[in-house]
Amino acid sequence: METQFEKYKEIGNMIQSHGQDFIIALIILVGGLITIKYLNKLFKHILERFALKAQMIHTVNNIICVILLFLIVAAALEHLGMATIIIRRVLFLISLAVIGIIAIFRPLIPTLPFKVGNTVKVENLLGKIEATTILNTRMKTFDGKTVFIPNTKILNDFVINYHFTNTRRIKVDVGIRYDQDILKVKQILETLMVEDARVKAKPRPVVYVLNLAKGCVELGGRCWVDNVKYWTTRCDLIEKTKLRFNQEGIIMAFPQLEVHHYHGDTSPEFLGEGNHMSG
């Protein structure tokens, strides 16, 4: 009983002597954490004014907050009486350990093949990546739907990331009737592509005769544009192609069938004697 009483007395003396320091250290810690939270928002607003990418803002913000957290913890521990040099050594060791773990294990951690803000296609979903978490990725499609895709699905499937290259190739494929002037059509298509301000001069726009199909001669125009201008340029070129063909009298092919109807005694030359249809 007396030893217990002595223990309580010892605790009471410790609280009396160091209690104030504990409370102040706690106040420093809690106050510091609240300050970091508000500073986090402030830094985010400041960094956004520099027109940096969202991922970069997030990373820089996190680094600043971690450094501030270390300083606050160091200040609290220093107030408790811990020697400054010990705090620095401990924090330095923790930093080294964290960096070492990241450096060793980072290559082993599967990463998603895109960043926030990229336009990607996963299966038949096309949209812009808004956020990524450990479990899923949030994508907004161009018709306004928000889709949450499990990261496992992304890692196990083909993903098209439209941001890896700055340019993209446009295909303008047309089919014309066999009786149309191929050279004229090639010239028109190439002119339309060359004179468009958005089409790159290199690689040069070209027009190929792709195929002599059943119902038409297939031609394909190929040109390169900036990624962001791909869709509007493609639509404009298709529109201008059709209108220019109309103006130049070029007739585009459409599915059709020629029926030869023979009357009476007349018969086609390809039917010889002995054929039951030759009469």
Add this chain to the structure above:
Amino acid sequence: MKVNEALKVIDEGWLRKPKGFRVHFQKQVDSEWVTEYAPGEKEKALDSDVVAWRLAWKLSEATKPDKTEIKEDELVNIYVVDDLGNPIKYYASNQFEVFNRREIES
């Protein structure tokens, strides 16, 4: 002549690739005729002639003047020009086109 040189000659002589398009129009300001552009001359030009002609058409429909009298907010002589200020052909007809055409005394 090398192929690269030949291609350079072709690029310079065959077709000129415009660097941008603007919609040219005229309107009355304090009884005087003023020529303006959309986008403005200090703003970035449009990079699509299709977009520029659609803008020109919509402007002409929205500000069609009366047959006899032209009010201050009505726009006339609307057409698309390239970065050098030269009128370009309307892509739909492949002809030079002017919406809300009016003869203006200079």
